[in-house]
Every structure is written in C-alpha cells, then in structure tokens.
Amino acid sequence: MAFWSTFSRREDTRLGRAAAGRSLWKDAWARLRANYAAMASAAFLVLLILACVFGPAVAPHDYRQQFQDYTKVPASLTPYPEAGSEAAALAEALGDVEIVDYGFAPLAEDAVPEGTPPTESPVGRITLHLSGSGIDRSLAESVSALPRFADAALTETAADGRSGTLTADVLEPDIILDSLNRALRRARVDLVNYAVAGDRITIDVASARTVDPRIAEFVARSDLFENATSMIAPDGMSAAISADIVSELFLFGTDTNGRDLLARTLVAGRISLTIGLLASVVALVLGIGYGAVAGYFGGRTDMLMMRVVDILYSLPFIFFVILLIVFFGRSVVLMFVAVGAVEWLDMARIVRGQTLAIKRHEYVEAAQALGVGTGGILRRHVVPNLLGTVVVYVTLVVPKVILLESFLSFLSLGVNEPLTSWGVLISEGSRNLQGAPWLLVFPTLFLVATLFALNFVGDGLRDALDPKDR
Amino acid sequence: MARYILRRLAIAIPTLFIIVSISFFLMRVAPGGPFSRERPLDPTVLANIERAYHLSDPLFLQYLRYLGNLLRGDLGPSFVFRDFTVQDLFRTGLPASIQLGAWALLISVVLGVVLGVIAALYQNRTVDYAVIGTAAIGITIPSFVVAPVLSLVIGVWLDWLPTGGWGQGAWQYKVLPIATLALPQVAIIARLTRGSMIEALRSNHVRTARAYGLPTRSVVVVHSLRGAILPVVSYLGPAAAGLVTGSVVVEEIFTVPGIGRYFVQAALGRDYTLVMGTVVVIAVFILLFNLVVDLLYALIDPRIRYD
Numbered sequence: 001m002a003f004w005s006t007f008s009r010r011e012d013t014r015l016g017r018a019a020a021g022r023s024l025w026k027d028a029w030a031r032l033r034a035n036y037a038a039m040a041s042a043a044f045l046v047l048l049i050l051a052c053v054f055g056p057a058v059a060p061h062d063y064r065q066q067f068q069d070y071t072k073v074p075a076s077l078t079p080y081p082e083a084g085s086e087a088a089a090l091a092e093a094l095g096d097v098e099i100v101d102y103g104f105a106p107l108a109e110d111a112v113p114e115g116t117p118p119t120e121s122p123v124g125r126i127t128l129h130l131s132g133s134g135i136d137r138s139l140a141e142s143v144s145a146l147p148r149f150a151d152a153a154l155t156e157t158a159a160d161g162r163s164g165t166l167t168a169d170v171l172e173p174d175i176i177l178d179s180l181n182r183a184l185r186r187a188r189v190d191l192v193n194y195a196v197a198g199d200r201i202t203i204d205v206a207s208a209r210t211v212d213p214r215i216a217e218f219v220a221r222s223d224l225f226e227n228a229t230s231m232i233a234p235d236g237m238s239a240a241i242s243a244d245i246v247s248e249l250f251l252f253g254t255d256t257n258g259r260d261l262l263a264r265t266l267v268a269g270r271i272s273l274t275i276g277l278l279a280s281v282v283a284l285v286l287g288i289g290y291g292a293v294a295g296y297f298g299g300r301t302d303m304l305m306m307r308v309v310d311i312l313y314s315l316p317f318i319f320f321v322i323l324l325i326v327f328f329g330r331s332v333v334l335m336f337v338a339v340g341a342v343e344w345l346d347m348a349r350i351v352r353g354q355t356l357a358i359k360r361h362e363y364v365e366a367a368q369a370l371g372v373g374t375g376g377i378l379r380r381h382v383v384p385n386l387l388g389t390v391v392v393y394v395t396l397v398v399p400k401v402i403l404l405e406s407f408l409s410f411l412s413l414g415v416n417e418p419l420t421s422w423g424v425l426i427s428e429g430s431r432n433l434q435g436a437p438w439l440l441v442f443p444t445l446f447l448v449a450t451l452f453a454l455n456f457v458g459d460g461l462r463d464a465l466d467p468k469d470r
Numbered sequence: 471m472a473r474y475i476l477r478r479l480a481i482a483i484p485t486l487f488i489i490v491s492i493s494f495f496l497m498r499v500a501p502g503g504p505f506s507r508e509r510p511l512d513p514t515v516l517a518n519i520e521r522a523y524h525l526s527d528p529l530f531l532q533y534l535r536y537l538g539n540l541l542r543g544d545l546g547p548s549f550v551f552r553d554f555t556v557q558d559l560f561r562t563g564l565p566a567s568i569q570l571g572a573w574a575l576l577i578s579v580v581l582g583v584v585l586g587v588i589a590a591l592y593q594n595r596t597v598d599y600a601v602i603g604t605a606a607i608g609i610t611i612p613s614f615v616v617a618p619v620l621s622l623v624i625g626v627w628l629d630w631l632p633t634g635g636w637g638q639g640a641w642q643y644k645v646l647p648i649a650t651l652a653l654p655q656v657a658i659i660a661r662l663t664r665g666s667m668i669e670a671l672r673s674n675h676v677r678t679a680r681a682y683g684l685p686t687r688s689v690v691v692v693h694s695l696r697g698a699i700l701p702v703v704s705y706l707g708p709a710a711a712g713l714v715t716g717s718v719v720v721e722e723i724f725t726v727p728g729i730g731r732y733f734v735q736a737a738l739g740r741d742y743t744l745v746m747g748t749v750v751v752i753a754v755f756i757l758l759f760n761l762v763v764d765l766l767y768a769l770i771d772p773r774i775r776y777d
Contacts, residue, residue, distance in 0.1 A: 311485045318718070319733065319749055323493065326737040327500030403612055410614040410719060411734055423614075430618035430723070434626065444615050451610040 028388070031464040038460020041453035048450060052269035060249050061260035063267040064418045069179040069223040070248065071258040075438045079247035081224050086126055086148070086174045087196065093142045097132035100163075101197035104170070104177065122150065122169035123177070135164040148172045176201070176245075179222045187211075187218035192238070196245070201225065203241045210236035219243055223258075253438045255428060264420055265442050271421040272447070275336045276402040280394050282340025283401075287347025288390060292382055294348070295355025296374070306352065309345055318342075321404075325413045332415055335408070339401050350393060351386055358385050388465040395458035399451040406447060422447040471768075475761070482757045489753045490540065490746070494533055497742055504549035504740045523549070540750065546743035550736060556747035559732060564751070566636060567721070567728035571713045573648045578655035578709070583702060585656070586663025587695065593668055601660055608657030613716050617650045617723040634725040647724045651716050655709050659702055666698040673697075696770065703767050707760045714752055 032038060056063060076083040087102055106124035126149075130139075135157055143152035143166065152168035173181070176196070180203065184191055189211055192204040203219065205211065212218070216230040219241050228243035252261035294305040321338045328334055358364065359382065367377050402422070408414050409423025410430075422443045429440030505511060505519055520526045524535065539546060545556035589601035624646065625633030637643040670676060671694050679693045718730035725731075729748055736744035 307481075310481075311488060318714075319752065320493070320496070322734065322737055323496055323500075323745065327497065327502075399610075406612060407614065407719065410612075411722065426612075426615060430614065433618050433622050440615065440618065444611070447612070448610050448615075452606065455606070455610065 024388075028461075028464040032460055035460040035463065037456050038464075041456035041460070044449070044453045045457065048269065048446075048453075049273060052266050052273060055266035056263055056270070059260065059263040059266060061263050063259060063263040063420070065259060067223045067248065067254060067258035067260075069175070069182070069258070070250065070254050072256055072432070072436045072439075073175070073250055073254050074436070075253040075261070075442070076250060079249040081175045081179075081245060082247060085176050085196075086170055087128075089146060089148060089174075090126075090128065090143060090168075093146055094130070094132075094139060097130050097135055097139065100129040100131050101195060102126060102128040103193055103195035105193035106177070106191055122171055123173050124170050126168055126170050128166045128168075129163070130166060131163045133162060135161050140166060140168075143168050176224065179224050180219075183219050183222045183225075186221075187215050189215065189239070199245050199247075201243055201245055203243070204238065205241065206238040208237075211239045215239055216241055216243075223248070252442045253436070255425075255439055256432060256436075261425075261439065261442055264425060265422075265446055268420045268422045268425050268443065269446055269450075271332065271415055271419060272402050272405060272423070273450075275332065275339065275405045275421070276398045279336035279340040279343065279401040279405075280397045282337060283343035283347050283397055284390065284394055286340070286344035288351050288383060288386065290344070291348040291351025292355050292378055292386065295352035296359055296378060296382060298356070298359075302352070306349075309348055313345055318404075318407075321408065322411070322413060325408060330413060330416055332419075335405060335415070336401075339404050339408075342404070343397050343401060347390070347393060347397070350389060354386050354389050355382055358382050392458060392462045392465055395454055395461055399454040399458075402447070402451065402454075471765075475765070478761050478764070482761070485757065486750070486753055490537070490750060491533075493746060493749045494536060495529075497740075497745060498529055500740070502740050504742060506740070523547070536746065545747040545750070548736075548741055548744045550739040550741040550744065556743050559744065560729060560747065560751065563727055563729040563732055566639070566726055567717055567730060569639070570644060570647050570651060570717060570720070570726065570728065571710070573644065574651035574655065574713055574716075575706075575709065577648065578652045578659055579702070579706075581652070582656045582659025583663050583695075583699065585660040586702075587667055587690065587698075589660065589664040590667035590671060590698075591690065598664075601664070605657040605660045608653050609661075613650050613654065614719045614723065616653055617646070617720055620646050620650060621724065634723070636725075636727055643724075643726075647717075647720045647726055650720050650724075651713055654716070655712065658709070659705065662701050662705055663698060666701045667694060670694040670698040700767065700771055703763060703770060706763045706766075707756075710759045711756055714756070 061067075070080060073080060073083075078088065082088050086104070087099055091099055104124055104126050107122055135154070137154055140152040140154045143149050148171050150169045150171060152166060154164055154166050156165040158164060176194075180191060180194065184203075184205060187205075188209070189205040189207040192206050194201055194203040205215070211232050213230075213232065215232070216228040219225050219230075220228040220243065224246060225243035226246050228241055230239050230241045232239040250260055250262070252265060255261055255264065290305065290309075294302045321342060324338045325334060364377060364381055367381055372380070405414065405421060406423025406426060409421050410427040412427065414424050414427075415421050425443035426440060426447065429436075429443060432439050503525070505516060510516075511519070517526065524532060527535075536546070545560075548554045548556050548559055551559060585601050585605075589598045592598050621633040624630050631642050631645055633646075635643055673694075676689060676693050679689050684693075714730070717726075717728060718734060720726065721728040721731040722734065729751065732744060733748045735741075736748065
C-alpha cells in the first residue's frame with residue numbers, strides 16, 4: 001500500500017506539472033536553448049545581420065568610393081599611409097626608440113652605377129631624427145637587416161644617447177613616395193626631398209621649366225594629402241609645398257579599384273543574405289502551397305502533381321537558372337525568383353508527406369464534420385502543423401541558396417557593379433589570389449562562417465522540434 | 471524488372487520532350503541572337519546568314535525541324551564556334567567532362583564510405599570528430615574557393631601539378647579538377663554513411679551476428695554496411711547532378727575543355743544549338759543515371775520490388 005501511495009503521489013505531481021502547461025513550442029525552445037552550438041550560431045547570425053544592415057553606414061568608407069592611391073593595399077589594423085610607409089617599417093625595427101620626424105631624398109637616376117640589379121639599387125635615402133633611450137650602433141644593424149633597407153648608419157648621437165640621427169638607403173618606394181611621384185609627374189615637376197613630422201608633410205620640388213602655380217592642387221588631389229599650400233621660389237623654378245597627411249583605415253584592405261573591402265564585404269553580405277532569405281520565402285510559399293494541396297486532396301490530383309514534381313526534378317535546373325539570367329538580364333529580383341523556383345521542389349515533397357499524415361488526425365475529421373471548408377482546414381489545421389518541419393527545412397535551404405547565388409556570381413551572372421555579393425567578391429578574389437590573397441580570404445570567411453552557423457542552427461532546430469529524429 | 475525499366479523509359483521520353491520544349495522557347499523569347507554584335511551586321515548579310523541557318527522561318531517550324539533533327543541524332547551546327555557542329559564539340563568535350571565526373575564519383579563513393587564507416591566505428595572519439603569536422607568544412611567551403619586555392623598552393627607555390635589546361639588528357643592535368651569536384655561529395659557521403667552506419671551497428675541483427683562470434687570484418691562489411699549503404703546509393707542521383715553543376719565552375723577555373731565550360735560561353739553568345747545540345751545531353755545523362763541508381767537500389771535491398 002505504501003508503495004502504491006508513493007507511486008500515485010509521484011504520478012500526481014507529474015500530472016500537476018503537466019497541467020502547468022508546456023506547449024510543444026515551449027518544449028522545443030527549451031531544448032534549443034540547451035544546444036550551445038546552435039545558440040552561439042544564432043547569436044553570431046544576429047550579429048552578422050546587424051553588421052550587414054547597419055555596418056556599411058558606420059564603416060569609414062562608402063562601398064563605392066574609389067581610392068586611386070590605395071589599390072590592392074593589404075588589410076591593416078593601423079591606418080594608411082602610416083601602415084604602408086617606410087617610417088612604420090622602421091619603427092618596428094627600432095623598438096622603443098621613437099621617430100621624431102624623417103626626411104627622404106630620392107636618388108637621381110644617373111647616380112646609380114650601371115649594371116646594378118634594379119632590386120639592389122636604392123630609390124633614395126631616408127634620414128630619421130630619433131629620440132629615446134639606448135640609441136647606439138646596434139640600431140643601424142637592425143635597420144640594415146630589414147628587407148627594404150640597406151647601408152644604415154648612425155650619423156649623429158647626443159652624448160646622453162637619448163637622441164640621434166640615422167640614415168639608410170631605401171630599396172623600394174613606399175606608398176607616400178609612390179603617390180607623391182604620381183602627383184608630381186602630373187604637375188611636371190621633380191621631387192627634391194620631402195620631410196614628414198607627425199601628420200604634416202613638407203615637399204620640395206624643382207623643375208626645369210617654371211613650376212605650375214596650381215602645384216598645391218595637384219598634390220591635394222591625391223588620396224593621401226589635403227589642405228596643401230605652396231610657396232613658389234621667386235625664380236619660379238622650385239617650390240615648397242606643405243600638406244596634411246590624411247589617414248585612412250582599411251581593416252580588410254582594398255580591392256583592385258581601391259575600394260574599401262570592409263564596406264564591400266558588409267554590403268555584399270546584405271545582398272547575399274537578402275537573396276538567401278527572399279529565395280527561401282519563394283521556395284517556402286510555392287512548396288507549402290503545392291505540397292499541402294497535393295497531399296490533402298490525394299488520389300489522382302496528388303499523383304498528377306507529384307509526377308510534375310518528378311519531371312521538374314530531373315531537369316538540369318542549374319542550366320535553366322543560367323539561361324534565365326543570361327537571357328533576361330542580371331537583376332536581384334530575377335535572381336531570387338530563379339533560385340527560389342529551383343528550391344521549392346524538395347519543400348513540396350516534404351510538405352506533401354507531412355500533409356498525408358496530418359490529414360488522418362481526428363481533429364481534421366472533426367473539422368470536416370463541423371463543415372469547415374477545405375481552404376479553412378488547410379489554413380487552420382494543416383499548415384500550422386507543418387511549421388515545425390518547414391522551419392527546419394528553411395534553415396537548411398538558406399545556406400543552399402546563398403551558395404547557389406555565389407556560384408552564379410562566380411560565373412559573372414550575379415548582381416551588377418557597384419553592388420556586390422559574397423560570390424562576386426570571391427570570384428574577384430580568386431582572380432587576384434597571388435598578389436592580393438586578402439581579397440579572397442575575407443569574403444570567404446564571411447560566407448563560410450554564415451553557412452556554418454546556418455547549418456548549426458538548422459541541425460539544432462531539427463533536434464529541438466523533432467526529438468525522435470535524434 | 472524489364473517492365474519497370476520500360477515504364478521508366480516511357481516516362482523519360484515525355485520528360486525529355488518537355489525539357490527540350492521549355493529550353494527551346496525560353497531561349498527564343500530572350501533578346502539578342504547569335505549574330506547580334508555591338509556593330510550591327512549589314513541587314514542583307516544578316517538576312518542571308520539567318521536564312522542559311524533557317525533562323526528566319528516561323529518559330530514553330532524551327533521547333534519542329536529541331537525535334538526532327540534531334541530524333542535523327544543531329545544536334546545542328548554551332549553558331550559561336552564556327553565550322554563546328556555541336557556533335558564535333560561534344561566529341562572533344564564530353565570525354566573530358568565524363569572522365570572528370572566519373573573519377574570524382576568513384577573517389578567520393580570509395581573515400582566517403584570508408585571515412586564514414588571508420589567514423590561510425592569510432593563514434594565520439596578523436597577519429598570521428600576529425601572526420602565530422604573535415605566533412606563540415608568540405609561541405610561549406612564552395613568549390614570556387616577550393617579550386618583557386620588548390621591551383622595556387624599546389625600549382626604555383628609547390629609547382630607539383632599544372633594549374634590548368636588539359637594536356638591531351640595527361641593525368642597531371644586531371645588531379646586538381648577531380649579533387650575539387652570530389653571534395654564536397656566525399657564530405658556528404660561520409661556524413662551519410664556515418665549516420666546510417668551508427669544506426670546499423672546498433673540494430674538487433676548486428677548484435678546477433680556479434681553474439682554468434684562472427685569476425686568484426688564480416689560484421690561490419692556484410693551485416694552492417696549492406697543496409698547502411700542504401701542512403702548513399704539513393705544520394706548518388708543528386709550527387710551526379712552536383713558533379714555536373716560543379717564541373718561548370720571547375721572547368722572554368724582549370725580551363726578544362728569540357729561541356730560545362732561550353733555551356734556558359736554558349737549561353738552568353740546565344741549559341742542556340744549548343745545550349746540545346748548541352749541541355750539535352752545532360753538531361754539524358756541524369757535520367758539514365760537515376761534509372762541505374764534505382765535498379766542498383768533493388769539489387770542491394772531485395773525487399774524492394776519494381777513490379
């Protein structure tokens with residue numbers, strides 16, 4: 001008796017808890033919350049979507065803006081031009097010693113001895129004013145060891161060793177010299193030397209003819225300099241220009257047209273995710289409608305409708321999508337309609353199978369007995385009960401669609417410039433893989449991370465909504 | 471069995487007919503034609519060319535003529551690759567595509583099944599996690615990323631294999647395309663096999679076989695794998711379609727002269743006959759392959775009867 005009473009009491013409490021009410025959805029939600037991989041992936045996706053929606057507005061540059069002086073610059077955490085300058089390369093080798101300012105004088109072309117290989121001939125000599133502790137000969141050695149410098153020497157040292165001057169041959173032009181040369185060539189003047197102190201650059205130029213009075217504008221036109229002012233010598237044959245150095249931050253580097261890859265990757269994510277979602281909605285609506293009708297009516301209707309699906313299934317669909325896009329022009333709308341039209345077949349099959357099972361339930365029979373119309377039963381009873389299966393399937397369709405879109409973009413059948421998608425960026429990146437690997441790395445990371453996360457969320461949802469399938 | 475094959479073929483023919491019709495009319499609704507250029511041709515010249523190719527006839531007449539030619543096995547002349555018929559192009563292109571596809575399929579089935587079985591036997595151990603992790607990566611990284619990276623690392627940096635071309639079909643030229651094609655399929659098949667194998671290893675008849683003291687190899691290969699391989703077999707149909715899709719990208723990147731590459735060029739150049747030819751050939755291939763897969767299914771699982 002005691003045994004039975006404990007048993008029934010336990011049964012009672014269990015019933016009592018059940019009476020508190022835990023709907024199927026609540027139950028599924030609890031199971032999903034326990035799945036850390038799925039929850040982390042979902043959080044990642046939310047962050048990614050926020051970044052793609054609001055990121056381009058916050059990002060330092062517009063995704064269409066082209067920086068002619070910054071084409072294909074590598075990803076960097078420090079802003080340009082500092083990141084690509086000789087001073088930055090030297091600062092690393094100098095350690096604690098600080099560069100107060102530096103000057104650069106190009107080597108006249110005829111000064112290079114003939115027969116020197118171009119890689120070994122210096123482009124000019126850099127002079128640095130240093131301050132800090134422990135300035136000694138070893139600094140010159142570590143500078144000479146750098147690949148872009150040679151022949152470094154400490155020319156002056158203060159007695160206390162807290163300041164000094166170091167000079168070195170520069171073997172490769174840096175980003176400042178490059179854009180300066182470009183600007184000055186347009187102005188038809190020659191560079192004598194330039195000096196950089198903080199954010200200010202002073203440039204001395206000379207010319208065989210009179211210097212163009214608009215010389216400051218020529219310099220300011222470069223992406224690197226602004227607020228340029230010029231002082232032309234009385235004889236008009238030389239001038240001194242001073243300008244502010246503009247720093248630009250390219251966290252992901254820039255593409256072949258000098259556009260910020262960070263902004264482009266985020267904008268591309270917008271397009272890829274939008275196409276993924278919209279195409280899945282197209283597939284969802286078509287698939288649920290078709291599958292539910294076929295399954296609910298059954299018999300000859302079902303057979304006919306499913307035969308059509310079978311036939312469509314054996315079409316080489318990717319070719320039709322390619323045909324559609326090639327022939328009717330590339331547009332975002334056509335893209336997701338075409339992709340959605342491919343993906344609805346699976347959905348229709350799954351929904352039909354589920355409907356066949358659902359329509360045998362008593363509540364459907366009860367609704368029929370109450371005289372509810374077919375449309376009403378489908379809307380009120382069949383479709384809501386399909387949702388679990390469908391939600392799971394949609395999370396697996398979205399990555400497929402994103403992949404398909406990238407695939408089409410890769411064949412240059414994607415969205416038009418200047419708009420972009422991950423597929424377009426990846427295709428650009430794979431063409432520049434050798435010189436600029438970051439162009440492939442960042443879009444691929446975003447795409448793959450998204451696909452991973454979506455798959456985890458999908459698997460998690462399936463486990464949560466359909467525990468018997470585990 | 472024979473009746474089943476006949477019935478399937480009877481369904482395949484109207485399917486093929488529908489495919490041909492859809493693609494024929496879809497192509498003709500599109501703006502532009504195979505002879506439209508940025509600098510338009512002289513109208514008389516254009517009219518003469520179009521007459522020569524019967525392009526000035528009423529559309530329906532062209533359609534009937536195409537169907538008639540198709541029945542006789544004539545795919546027509548290519549409009550973009552002048553002086554070549556579509557058959558000529560396929561004679562060179564098809565062997566390349568089929569070789570790549572067949573090798574990729576073979577490798578993915580063998581490697582995928584082996585990896586899947588190993589993962590299942592060592593479930594929740596390091597080997598298992600390694601296989602699952604690699605498979606997840608193989609599935610999510612698209613082939614158009616894998617291909618350029620492979621060609622850079624193995625082709626350029628290590629300089630072991632050529633980065634593109636066909637080289638009269640020397641094996642060195644096929645390794646990278648086949649690897650790229652096979653990678654995602656290996657991953658999917660390994661995952662499928664692992665799932666069904668775990669289930670099979672837990673089933674009653676396998677436990678019985680073990681209880682009888684049968685050697686592990688026979689338990690795994692004969693008693694478990696035979697049932698566990700069914701999902702893999704039914705995946706072969708979609709896998710073949712995936713290889714066709716993948717080969718478009720792979721042939722483009724590795725500049726393999728196959729039909730996938732022709733297709734994109736043909737569609738862009740409005741090469742009506744070549745596009746139609748490719749669609750027909752691939753549709754026939756997929757229909758046949760699906761039939762073979764279904765028959766294979768019955769062969770492995772005697773419970774399935776097609777009568």
